[in-house]
Each structure stands twice: as structure tokens, then as C-alpha cells.
Amino acid sequence: MHNFELVKPTSIEDAVAALKEEEAQPYSGGQTLLPTMKARLAAPTKLVSLLGIDELRYVRIEGDQVHVGGATTHATVARETKEAYPGLASLAARIGDPAVRNRGTIGGSLANNDPSACYPAAALGSGATIKTDRREIAADDFFEGMFMTALEEGEIVTGVTFPIPQAARYEKFIQPASRFPLTAVFVAKYDAGVRVAVTGASELGVFRWTEAEEALSKTFSADAVKDLKVDxxxxxxxxxxxxxxxxxxxxxxxxRAVTALS
Amino acid sequence: MPKDGGIGDSTRRREDIRFLTGAGRYSDDINVHGQTYAHFVRSDVAHGRIRSIDVAGAEAMPGVLKVFTSKDFEGAGGVPCGWLITSRDGTPMQEPKHPILAEGKVRHVGDPIAVVVAETKAQARDAADALEIDIEMLDAACDMKAALEDGAPRVHDDLSSNLCYDWGFVEDNREAVDEAIKAAAHVTTLELVNNRLVANPMEPRVAIGEYNPATDEHTLYTTSQNPHVIRLLMGAFVLNIPEHKLRVVAPDVGGGFGTKIFHYAEEAFVTFAAKALRRPVKWTSSRSEAFMSDAHGRDHVTKIELALDADNNFTALRTTTLANMGAYLSTFAPSVPTWLHGTLMAGNYKTPLIYVNVKAVFTNTVPVDAYRGAGRPEATFQLERVVDKAARELGVSPVELRRQNFITAFPYATPVAVEYDTGNYHATMDKLLELSDYSGFETRATDSKSRGKLRGFGIAHYIEACGIAPSNLVGQLGARAGLYESATVRVNATGSISVMTGSHSHGQGHETTFAQVISEMIGIDASQVDIVHGDTARTPMGMGTYGSRSIAVGGSAMVRAAEKVIAKAKRIAAHLMEASEGDIELKDGQFTIAGTDKSVAWGDVTLAAYVPHNYPLEEIEPGLEETAFYDPANFTYPSGGYGCEVEVDPETGHVKVLAFTAADDFGNVINPMIVDGQVHGGVAQGIGQAMMENCAYDAEGQLISASYMDYAMPRAGDVPMFTVDASCATPCTHNPLGVKGCGEAGAIGSPPAVVNAVIDALQRGGYDVGHIDMPLIPSRVWQAIQDATAAKR
Known part of the structure; x- marks a missing residue:
């Protein structure tokens, strides 16, 4: 690891200002960033920690929505959404190991958009809205391919709003070494229809399996996807x-997700 | 009932107190005053010609003392190979130089090119980035078959080909085996891969070199399983340092599994650089470096044919193997696919004719050498797989086919040059079937089926050769070392004892078990006995720990030395009690005159030896310290029956290992708890090999499983609770403790049991799958199911 400067602003405004400097990079748990820096594959000169910003750390249940602050850890989400959105809580509870869950944050995970990360499946599968310091972005528009998002330079994920579905389930099949998803599917059943998001599988990153969504929106049973073919x-x-x-x-x-929910 | 702390008692491991409380002293815990730090710059290409190395920029960086390249080692020897194999045509193996730092070419990803030594670790690494190295990339030879073809890229320009040797064993049997296979009623053929593994001990390698100009003495602290071997190899063959000026210390070592047997370039480097710089030099491997610089294990591609007569008796066995040596010959690499593999091909069976052919191949990959079991897992895997396949083809029970062909009379001379002294294979098979509830399997399989799963049961019955080895025999076989072991038993004046052993403990628990043996022999409390190991300045010349040899060879040396001590102590006791030496008995720490109640305590005798006032000085030397060297008369032959029960999810190919049972014959057991633990660890590693571990290179020679992101190590959740048993003991007939050794058994017997179980599950599920190469990751099992389904259509 090369030497770097760490700043720890306490407001979003200060963080955004700090990120305007050249080669500054946001730090929101570092579960990907730090190993990359240790291997000298990344060498930012300045890290702007988002972990000292109170207004980025929250889980609020309001009506049929769950609002999660961008710097909220996976462990917190797992604990605090258990009743309001158990499908989301279960996904968060199965990311990595306890150390990862207590350091990694939802904003960090979504902004990184690792093609094998869990959270992008929940965001896309829930039709979540990603809030940043400057705008709101629908999950459908947020993920732009492996490690690519709609975020601009220096733009911070400040929060995520999940519409609470009737039911949701995350089925994860792990890669035996990394224990990341080899393929995992998030299925959420809403009044407006079923959403199916797939992670770990595609070179293009997380994606919606629209054929399955259509079929399941008509008939919510495992048989509905039996004859479909995934390209x-x-x-x-x-x-x-x-x-x-x-x-x-x-x-x-x-x-399997559908069967578990049926 | 064993006596407290004596032989057979499950005494808790005394060393665990320091290991578990963070008080162990590992090599990286050692910091020498004034030490500098070495950073190795390693090749990131598999094969290339070094056009130039410009060190000027790096040497100008802050804190840098010097940048070393191969130029600094002109005149030094290469890293030596400890075993010469002779090819079928009588020629010696091709033995390329293994330079400390790459000379002219780089030959594998991880091959060290230069070393930066600086005041701090960070400075060394920063300066490494400033090195300018120009390498012309060359095509790499990675696949063994391709590497042997004409026109393949040549790993070593000065060798005639990439073939290290072409070994035949027993060459005189070759034609008879061919004839027997032609004449057989049935021949079962299997082609398989024994997957390349990375040992991954918890503690990465470390080396610290120190030089004292006042005395011209060198000290090397290193993560080694055999410090005396390193002293001999490095001193005599690489750096030309006589033994009395070279001390090698291997303190607490956090796991070895074979990969810390070998002499590595980094050890020679720090020793050399410490003298050149007049400063201690420390190197600590990162985990990433370990993946590309620790010797790998296994990596065989094999075809095996088993011939049977009309009554299902095995009549002949023929195997042909390509064994990967990697880019250079690691210390014992040539012996692994030959003498540690070919001699085990009889297994537990009375197959009269066996022929083994092994071609060892140089490739642009990390050197391959011994890894837990070393050759014996490769032999056992192919044999136990082909026997299982034969049973299926013939429609007979895999248990019965094995039983029918078991060796039952001992000693038994195999057609592959070894003689088993004892064993009782039916007993271990019986015990396995009992403990695994084999008879209840069908009920459990029905239950699995009701849940959409396929249940399978796999058996493997193994033999191994431990206690390596009779020196005169291995000398004939090409070993360039003796393989005895040594011990000094030093009795202190007040009766406590220090045992200096040439064996080395890096997780095995010698400090506990060796003390149990002394406690049993003398009758004093085990707390009065300390085991000293891992320092050439403190222990007699010993060959170290590998091949499950510690208790069988090192323990025997200790027993011999203790016998000498006891004999002398009896003479002293006889004098003190004015009795005849022949009438003295030693029991529970008391010397007694037989048939009387007259006795003298152990401590009185030992005190007399060192305070010889009332003492026959004209007849007996004072002091009480004896050394013994023990060279075994034969290998030992542990054996056992292993059973694995799995459940396959046919939809995903996922395999769950539900149960694993091991019924071993280790001869006599010193500490049952420690032996159970050794089997647990070995089986976990074997399940790791069978189910998930895979060291993989791409066609360009890039190591694609170079971290834990892609190299899967087994975790607690991947293995079941083990059922282990060592009650079917047939004591070894030729060593004083009757012990056989237990360190490698688990890793040897378990992979075929696991694979046999998965194949059994698939076959029971209606999928005609003959074989799947390890590791049986879900995608491979799923693909096999798809292929079998397609073939049926």
C-alpha cells in the first residue's frame, strides 16, 4: 500500500468538496478498495471517508418504503429491516463474513457495482431509487455494466429507497473460493408485477431477467420459468x-426463490 | 488403562498453551538488531528472456542498501536437488541449474529476478517499482503433453527436451504385465488427473539471515521442517559455508504439509546478503508470493489399467503417468512420482504383476514437490478409483471386490519392491462398514431421493509407506541423503530431562508425545521432560519431519538413546545399592533390586552421576547423556478403510459431504487425541483436494488461481463431523515402539473415497458417469450429468 491522506468529513457538503480534489476517492467501508490498495492496484492519494457523516447512516421504515443511508453497514441493514423487508435483510445478512458486514456499506457496494456483489441484485430487483448528493437515479438506470454506474466523478450515494414488496427472496449459489455469488437471483413480488434481478452471472453485471418477470407476473410459480431459456x-x-x-x-x-415464496 | 501422561494417554498438547495465547515464537516474530528488509521482484510472465535489468534508479531510492541480481551470485551454486532418478534407458534425469535469482531467462510466474534490500519493508517495495526490467516474452510450455511434443517451447535451453526422466518400474515386469493385460478376462481402464494443489500453510515462509564478522558465523532463521537438511544443502552446495559456521533455526512453524521441507532460494539469498551487506536481512512472504513461490503439490495425468481374471482376481496393473516438475527441480521433486508413488501401486491387493511408467516434465510453472502424502495419494487415488470402476463394470460390490483381492498373509513382498510387515485389511474394512452404518445406507438413500437428492457411498482402502526410510535402500534408489533420525537424551542432575531431537514439530505435537514416551520408559512425570527441536546448534544432525516419520524414526532414535541412559543409570544404581547390575529394575522412577524392597530414586541416581562422590569413576564416566542415531530397517505401512457419504443436488451439481469415516491401522498409538487430530486434518485436506482446491494455469502460463478469491480452501462448513478409529492396530514389527505414523493417511485415503461416493450417487441416480476429474466443483458435476443425459438420448 502506498501512503495516502485520509480525511473524515462530517457532512455531505464537506465530503463532496473534498472529492473535488484530483485523485481523491470516496472511502465507504473499503471492503474492495483496501485490498486493491494493499495489492498496489490502486493508489489514490487521498481517501475521503464517508463513515463519519451521521446523515448517511440510517435505516428508516416509512409506509411501504425502506430508506437506507449510503454509509449504513450490511450488518445494520440485516438487523433493522428484518421485519419491514425480510428479503432485503436476509440478503444483507449473507454478504461476506461478519467482518465484511460490519465494515462494508450499501453505498460502497452499489457504487462499486462488482458483477458478483449481492446488493446490486436487491436494488435492481426491488426497483430501488439511488439518491446521491445531487440527484435521484432509478436502479434501472444506475447499473451500467461491470464496475460501471451512472455516478459522475465525485458523486456520492447518500441513500437508497426500497419499495417494500409483497414478498421477496434472494437465492445465492456461491463460488466456493471467494464465496461471492457464482449466480444469485433476487425475486420480488410487487402489486405491479414481479421483478427478477441476477448477479454474479453476466459480463455486463447485474441484470433483469425480463422473460421470467413477465412469466411470473402472469403466474407466480416455479413452473412458469420451467420452459424459459436464459441466453x-x-x-x-x-x-x-x-x-x-x-x-x-x-x-x-x-x-427456487419462487418456490420458497409460493 | 494407560498411565497418566504415558503411552496411550490422550494428554492435552502442552504446546497449544503458547500457540493459543499468542505466545508462540514464529520466524516472523524474530527481529534482529539492525535488520534490513528484502523484497523479491518476481516474474509476471511464465517464460521470457531477460534483456536487461537497470538497478540504478532503484538503488537511488531512499533507504535502499543494494539491489541484487543473478550477477551477484556468480560462483554460487544453484539450489540443489536431493534425488537422482535414472531413466529406463539407464541415463540420469536431466537436471537443470536452479539459480538463486533468474539467470538469462525467467521460467515461471513468480521466478525471482532481483531483490531490493532496504531499511524498511515499504522502502524496499517502493524501490522495486523503480526497477527497470526488460523481458522478451517467449511462448510458454504449460500443458505437459504439449510440452513433450517436438517444437514445444523449451523451458531450459541447455536441455535436449522438456522431459526430465522416463522411469519404468519394475522394468523387468513390463512385458509380463503387457501379456497379462492382453490375456485378461476383463480390463478396466481409467484416465484421470490428480489436480495441482497449493499447500497453503497458515504461516507463510520467512527467512532471516544474520552474519557475525567477528566469528565468521552465519545464522539463518527459517520456516523449515528440517533445519539440518537446509544447513547441509545450503552450506555445502549453494554458499560454500562449512556446517560449524552455519546455524539454522526453525522455531515455531505454523504448518508445513511438505512445502517447508525444501531448500528455497530465499533462504540462500538472505544468508548471502547478510554477509555481503554486513546487516541482517529479513524476508517475509506475502500470501500472494506464497501462491507463486511455495512448491506446489500433485499435478499428475494418469492412465491406469487393471486386469482381472474370470473370477475377478486382479492379475495385472499398468499405469502411465505424466508428472509435472514445474520449471526447476525442487529438493525432493523427482522422488515423489517415482519411489513414493510406484512402490505403492500394489495397494492392499495381491496383484502379482505391476508396471509403472512415469514421465516427468518441465513446464513453465512453479516447481512441484511433496505435499502431504507425496506420491502416495496419487497412487492411492488411481488405484482406488480403478478398483471401484472395475466393480461397477463387473456388477460386483466394491467392498467384496476389494476383500477378494486383499493381501492377508504377512510379511508380504509386493511386485513393486517393498515388503509390508503387518496389516489386517479385513479388520479395517469391517470397522469402516460398522462405524459408517453401511448396512443402513439404502434407507438413507431413499430419504435423500424423497428430497430430490442423490445419495452415494464411496469406499477407499489405502496403504502408505511411512517412516522414511532405510538409508542404504534409498541410497540405491537415488537419494542423495541418509534418512535416519537422531536424538540426544540429556538427563540433568536433579533428574529432569531434555530430549534434543532431529525431528521437527510444525503442528504435530511432538513436545507432548515424545515426552509421553520418555515418561513411560522412566516412570517420571511428563512435566519433567522437555523436547528441544528446530535448531542445529542445539540438536544432533537429524533429517527432520516429513513422510509421517517423526515417531517411527525420530521416536525410535529417542527410545534408543533413552535405553542407553537407562542402562547406564542402572549401573550407577547398582553401585549405590551395592547390588549386581543385572538385578536392577526400573519402575515408576525407582530403581529396585529385584525381589527386595531395597530401592533408590531416579533423582538420587541422576544426582550421583553429576556429583560423583560415591561413584565408581574408574568404571563409569560421570554424567548422564546419550545420543542415538536410528536408521529404520524398513518403511512402516499404515493402512485403513475410508468411507464417504455424499448427497448430490442434480439440479446444480452441488455436492454435500454428509459423513466421513476413517478406520486406520497406525500400529501402536502414543496419544490417541493427537492421532485423531492428524486424521481430521488430513481428511479435511483430502476433501479439499477432491471437492474444491485447484491450482490452475491458463495457456500463457498465468496462474489464474493466485489468491483465495479463486483458490478454494476447505472451511469447517465444507466438511462433516468425522468418525475416526485407530483400534485395528497391527504393531510395526521392526521399530521399538511398534508405531507406523499417521500424519499423511487422511490426505491419502480420502480423495478416492469422496470421488467414489459422488460417482456412486450419480450412478444410483441413473446418470452413467464413469469419472469426473477433481475438484468436483458443482459446475463439473453438473456438466457430467448433462453429458450423461445427452448420451442416453
Missing amino acids: DADMISDLHGSGAYRAHLTKVMTA
């Missing part, structure tokens, strides 16, 4: 499984 053209193929395998797992995990 494996953009699926990740690596040491742990082929694209065809990930496409297959997408279907199996979707069916």
Missing part, C-alpha cells in the same frame, strides 16, 4: 463454471 451469450465463463452453467443456475435459483 448465455454474455454470461461469465471462468474456472468456476461456464456461461452455460451460469445461465442454468439463473433459472434454477429463480425457480
